[in-house]
Amino acid sequence: MLKAFSSVGSLGVALIGALLAASASAGPVGVIDEFDDANLTEYTLTKILDQGTTSNIAFSSPSGMLEVASTGADGAEQVLFLRNDGFGLAEGEELRVDIDLTIAGAVNDLGIAVGATPTAGVREDYLFVSMRSATQVNSRGFIGVSEIGQIQNFGVDVEQLFISRPAASTFELGYYAGGARTVMRSEDVGANISIGDNVGFYADLREDGATIAGLDNLRIVVQLPGDVNDDGSIDLIDFGIIRDNLFDEVVGRALGDLTGDGLVDFVDYREWKDNAGELASQVSLFGGSVPEPLSFALAAIAGAAVVGASRRR
Incomplete structure (x- = not known):
């Protein structure tokens, strides 16, 4: 690839090399579950709301994907199905799951969650993002015992759901669709950081x-410091987002708020x-640009890095 840009000169080669080095892939901490067998003993089911008289929700993985079914339902039943083998969400990590839905009957929600160790019959300290239909995404939860408002997006062809933790007390929830990352909500949980325990x-x-x-494919991915759009590379695209939103109040990492404080500022730029x-x-935050003829080479390399990161997913 570098031969194609041999005319750029020594500075160009050095700069392209630096960009390639910075474009490291955000690899997974580990795929937690591929659901390739029917064993779900590493999860604990906790009924946190029951308005009926029977226990009607059951999880299974008979065909290589996770599914949930209800039998004898006679009222709302909300459950958490959390890992019991020590997996939590640390600062700088993102929980993801692949989505390819099949739905029968009227359902409310199935999605991913983070939470403190739950108590039966108590809705406290958890956040979730879920599918409410094949194209409807829903998110809500509890910080302490206070319920946070419901947010829904409609008409979305979701590829993955995610929950990330850009800072110790900040959680972002949303989805990937068409290769784009959408943050539905960013929540400061204050002292309730045990929400990330499970x-x-x-x-x-x-x-x-x-x-x-x-x-399918429940996994935890490390977010690269400085990677604004979470495409696995630190590049000019990330810089441009920070520059364009500088001093703006925004929701989410994808708009340049790397620290999760709700504002794009010099601290975010410094991280990049x-x-x-x-x-x-x-480059410069205040009007500078990449000198020619390097800009074309850098744009090409940045584009290749984005495509490569997308293919690795």
């Missing part, structure tokens, strides 16, 4: 015989700069 699933089914299936290597010396 990862797993949330479900709410209210109709007898309802089923929803198609969650500290991790961008030689590339950072070629």
